[in-house]
Amino acid sequence: MTDDLSDLQVEVPKAPRRAFRQIDPGARALVVAVCVMLMLVAALLPWVEGASGWQILFGLAPKGTVIGLVPILFVVCSTLFGVLISGAALVTRLWALAFASAAGCGFSLIIALLAVWSQQSTSSHEPGPGPGIGIILALLTLIVLTFQWVKLTLFSAPPSASRLGRS
Template sequence: MSDEDFLREEIDAVEHQAAKRIDPGTGALTISIAVLALLVSLILPWVGEHTGLAVVLGESELFLPRLFSYLALGVGVLGSGITLAVRRWGLAWVCSLGLFAGSIIGVLSIWTQQTTTSNKTVGPGPGIGLIIAAIAVIVLLVKWVKIAASRPPQL
């Protein structure tokens, strides 16, 4: 193998590795702030007197807020942190899809707290923490979709 062929293979290998990586740029700051907002929302009320942390730990028997809390923490906090650390394009899409599901479930969680008919009295309503968490998940969704979709096409 000539030096020219070896150099071409090495350049192709580097190009192939670079194509798998993302560069979040200034979006990383927005993602970090949204993750911080998700973490702060855990100490605020979500459902009635239950905080977000209580919902995560299962103290609330409501299914949708609990599912939303798992998605928000799993994909929003853990997934975003891992994806920012390793900067892989595939993980950016995984975050985007997980946050899409999380944003729908978050909005449904807020809606079910406002329109509950299972009680004789009016439902507890969504807490400020649930609303902040849903907004943070939607912000994360927008940023990850923008980052994941910014990959240049393969030649």
Template sequence: MLSKPEGADESRHEPTKSEREVLRRIDPGSRALVIASVMLVLVLCSLLPWAGGAAGWQVLMGQTDPALKVGLLPRLFAINSTIVGIGLGALALITRRWIVAFLAGLAGVVVTFEGVIAIWSRQTSGVESPSIGLLLAVACMAILAVQWMRIVWSRD
């Protein structure tokens, strides 16, 4: 039978409960201010026009003029950017849990691509091109996704 070298048990260390708790938490540091500021700009984007004269909150609630032919993609982006960008982002900042921050980053990437497709759908609709609110909201989601992924992968 093979014998273990002396010290083999000492080098293999099981983390204690408090060490596991520390590994589950994040410290966003100064990025928290950037994230909170971008979340505020994302909220303000809902007041700006997204398609023609329709504001972001109108797209979100489905109360746009039918003549604008807003369609599903901008509305889906409005719903998901609100849930992920504001809701999940706030939850990650409050709880400071690694898994919530990871989900905010990963979902932020997906919602950013949804936003790019929403812009494309507005450009090809033939009615109204995307307005400043939609463009700014997509940029905010891209910034949020990058910031969350940087926090998740930093693990200082």
């Protein structure tokens, strides 16, 4: 009996800090999970001149395909923040990972806009090859994913130490 009470005396002070470090995504968890799956599907579709996202990511694009730096940066950022960190944040429910996902997806969104723009423009007067369906799907999915993570982190921000009763 005393062992149970001593364990309880150790766990009770830690409970508020543990609760404040975690998020409860609720119904947003399903939206985020679907977005992560859509990011994986987008990586299978054509991005640049017929090269798919995963081919660009791993450097396996067909010979003769000219891929600029911005689409490469976009596929790396979207995979890192849109799939890996978002998935980890969803599984662990840690506020810090959710915040990293929000910031990373926001950054990836800016890179996505530049990647789409880079596919539409050239140095000549001719139009560019245009973005593939995969890059467009990844862009639209990142918009939703960024909105979901920002909403989650703003409304479940961890309190400061003063609100926890510490100074």
